[in-house]
Amino acid sequence: MSSNEGVAASVSLSPDGKVKLRHIAVEIGTGTISTQAMMCARWFGKPADEIESAALDWEPLEMFVTLNPFVVDREHQEEMKQDPRWTPAFASASSATNSAFYFTHGTIEAGRLIHEYGIVPAAASLWGVSEDAVADARWQDGSFALPDGRSLTLPDIAAKAHDMQGVTGAMVHAFDRWGWAEADFEILGETTRRPLDGVAIQTGAQDWTRIERSNVFYMDPQADNSSWSRFSVASALVEVSVNRGTGETKLLSHHSSLDCGRILVPEFVSGQLQGGIAMSVGHALYEGLPLYEGGPGQGDWNFNRYRLPRGKDVAVWKQTVNYLPTTEEENFPKGIAEVVQNPTVPAIANAVADAVGHWIRDLPITPEKIKEVLS
Numbered sequence: 001m002s003s004n005e006g007v008a009a010s011v012s013l014s015p016d017g018k019v020k021l022r023h024i025a026v027e028i029g030t031g032t033i034s035t036q037a038m039m040c041a042r043w044f045g046k047p048a049d050e051i052e053s054a055a056l057d058w059e060p061l062e063m064f065v066t067l068n069p070f071v072v073d074r075e076h077q078e079e080m081k082q083d084p085r086w087t088p089a090f091a092s093a094s095s096a097t098n099s100a101f102y103f104t105h106g107t108i109e110a111g112r113l114i115h116e117y118g119i120v121p122a123a124a125s126l127w128g129v130s131e132d133a134v135a136d137a138r139w140q141d142g143s144f145a146l147p148d149g150r151s152l153t154l155p156d157i158a159a160k161a162h163d164m165q166g167v168t169g170a171m172v173h174a175f176d177r178w179g180w181a182e183a184d185f186e187i188l189g190e191t192t193r194r195p196l197d198g199v200a201i202q203t204g205a206q207d208w209t210r211i212e213r214s215n216v217f218y219m220d221p222q223a224d225n226s227s228w229s230r231f232s233v234a235s236a237l238v239e240v241s242v243n244r245g246t247g248e249t250k251l252l253s254h255h256s257s258l259d260c261g262r263i264l265v266p267e268f269v270s271g272q273l274q275g276g277i278a279m280s281v282g283h284a285l286y287e288g289l290p291l292y293e294g295g296p297g298q299g300d301w302n303f304n305r306y307r308l309p310r311g312k313d314v315a316v317w318k319q320t321v322n323y324l325p326t327t328e329e330e331n332f333p334k335g336i337a338e339v340v341q342n343p344t345v346p347a348i349a350n351a352v353a354d355a356v357g358h359w360i361r362d363l364p365i366t367p368e369k370i371k372e373v374l375s
Contacts (some may be wrong), residue, residue, distance in 0.1 A: 007091075007102050009024065010170065011040060013118065016339070021050070049329070061198045068084070086211055103279040172194075235343050246371075253319065254277065281313055288366065360373060
């Protein structure tokens with residue numbers, strides 16, 4: 001994971017219980033939008049009904065940036081943070097890591113605001129209990145239920161939240177530099193500290209209202225020079241066979257151990273793992289481009305000459321994985337995707353060296369290179 005990440009997200013609850021999610025994230029095939037929609041279920045008992053990705057209009061937040069966050073120094077940050085509309089970085093490039101960790105933070109915090117200042121007061125009023133008593137309620141099979149069995153539907157709660165002019169929409173911005181920015185916000189007369197640096201809300205059917213922040217805290221820019229522990233860890237064990245006559249290498253099986261934190265969507269993690277391993281196999285054994293004359297720069301190359309791994313090359317039916325359990329201190333999602341390449345490529349190279357008794361240090365390890373070291 002990197003640092004100096006910015007994320008914006010908004011969640012809105014209609015009077016009939018429809019949940020709309022707007023997110024700054026761009027879907028690039030990592031499952032970002034599906035994941036963010038599912039994160040809404042934590043607060044509303046169901047995924048978002050409507051999703052807008054790559055959202056560009058965040059005008060209600062009225063936020064701005066100045067310098068590139070990687071060159072901001074402490075003096076500049078201390079000066080600029082006095083303006084409650086300033087943030088070190090408003091947006092970030094989309095990646096698997098952003099989807100799992102940074103982008104999810106924005107969705108969760110927006111939903112949390114509606115839950116605490118819209119859903120809980122409305123449910124308490126409908127049940128005739130204190131808001132403290134609603135703390136024990138949970139979403140079960142689409143209903144918001146108390147331990148004694150009393151339950152409410154989301155449309156009932158949403159209608160009451162609108163009638164009470166509770167928080168029915170939350171737009172948030174968050175910034176992370178190896179630690180989330182924090183600030184105080186006064187929401188419906190209550191001062192609350194949030195891991196956010198920008199908030200706007202809707203009450204009932206009203207337009208967006210920006211909430212002025214105070215006592216903002218940003219991590220020291222010098223934190224970028226330190227080492228941190230959010231990184232995913234992966235290991236790889238591979239089995240190969242090498243034909244010493246033809247030099248052909250076959251991947252027979254492989255096993256991965258992966259620390260990806262709290263898994264949000266198992267199917268996406270599996271897909272990213274398998275895709276990353278396939279890329280590793282191509283990098284280690286097949287994909288090579290000659291330089292200069294005769295190379296792809298001449299414009300006559302295609303996949304008939306550029307060798308990509310296929311299903312038969314990546315041991316589709318002989319791959320296993322062990323997901324490491326999370327600890328209480330690190331029970332958050334981590335991006336994985338390409339990280340599985342880090343151990344898999346050298347594992348393949350090591351396996352080939354074990355098979356032929358020679359180290360081949362130039363990738364890809366082609367049959368021609370193997371026959372050369374064996375000659």
